[in-house]
Amino acid sequence: MSPHPRDNSSTAQMEALRLKALELGADKATVIDTSAISVSEAVAFKCRVPRCPNYASCANCPPHAPTPEEFRRVLASFRKAILFNKRFAPEVMLSPDQEAARTEAFRSIFQLAAKLESAAFYAGHYLSFGLAAGSCRNVLCHEQKGCAVLEGKACLFPALARPSMEAVGIDVFQLAALAGWDMQPLGREAKADKVDQSSLTGIVVVG
Numbered sequence: 001m002s003p004h005p006r007d008n009s010s011t012a013q014m015e016a017l018r019l020k021a022l023e024l025g026a027d028k029a030t031v032i033d034t035s036a037i038s039v040s041e042a043v044a045f046k047c048r049v050p051r052c053p054n055y056a057s058c059a060n061c062p063p064h065a066p067t068p069e070e071f072r073r074v075l076a077s078f079r080k081a082i083l084f085n086k087r088f089a090p091e092v093m094l095s096p097d098q099e100a101a102r103t104e105a106f107r108s109i110f111q112l113a114a115k116l117e118s119a120a121f122y123a124g125h126y127l128s129f130g131l132a133a134g135s136c137r138n139v140l141c142h143e144q145k146g147c148a149v150l151e152g153k154a155c156l157f158p159a160l161a162r163p164s165m166e167a168v169g170i171d172v173f174q175l176a177a178l179a180g181w182d183m184q185p186l187g188r189e190a191k192a193d194k195v196d197q198s199s200l201t202g203i204v205v206v207g
């Protein structure tokens with residue numbers, strides 16, 4: 001039997017957190033019911049086939065990240081979340097010569113998730129947690145030889161590092177569509193001049 005979902009957040013508190021996400025730099029933010037979040041083994045499987053270069057490279061990527069099954073069980077304990085999205089120029093997300101700017105774009109989602117998680121915590125929602133976009137190995141530890149956690153040491157960015165939404169099996173595009181946001185997946189072969197818009201999405205589950 002699933003535990004009773006935590007529902008200690010009023011509409012006003014969730015709206016305050018939504019506004020906080022915008023204040024922290026999100027271009028869009030919305031309050032969602034966790035029951036709307038689709039968690040699928042098929043999403044996490046995309047990390048393996050075709051194999052992502054970050055697969056198994058850090059403590060927050062599959063197979064070390066919480067599995068979709070585990071995440072589904074955790075999510076059943078929560079009722080509300082803030083989904084947020086930040087726009088970036090297609091060149092930043094796609095051009096080979098924009099790697100530093102791209103890393104910064106992903107890093108900003110980690111920072112936003114961490115700061116919003118902290119705001120929720122200090123508002124009394126002490127079990128809140130945020131998920132980012134991309135791999136912390138790539139975004140935070142790209143200058144390191146490897147992931148310190150996988151080497152048995154402490155994480156170098158304990159307050160920032162966290163799994164991505166997709167690593168735990170969240171179907172980000174389905175969720176964006178439910179929020180009424182126009183987002184398309186960008187493949188590795190996509191060309192910046194053929195793409196209208198590009199963005200990254202994160203979430204803070206509030207409880």
Ligand code: SF4
Nearest residue numbers: 136141147155156161
């Ligand atoms: S040490 Fe670096 S790569 Fe490993 S979990 Fe922490 S941030 Fe991620």
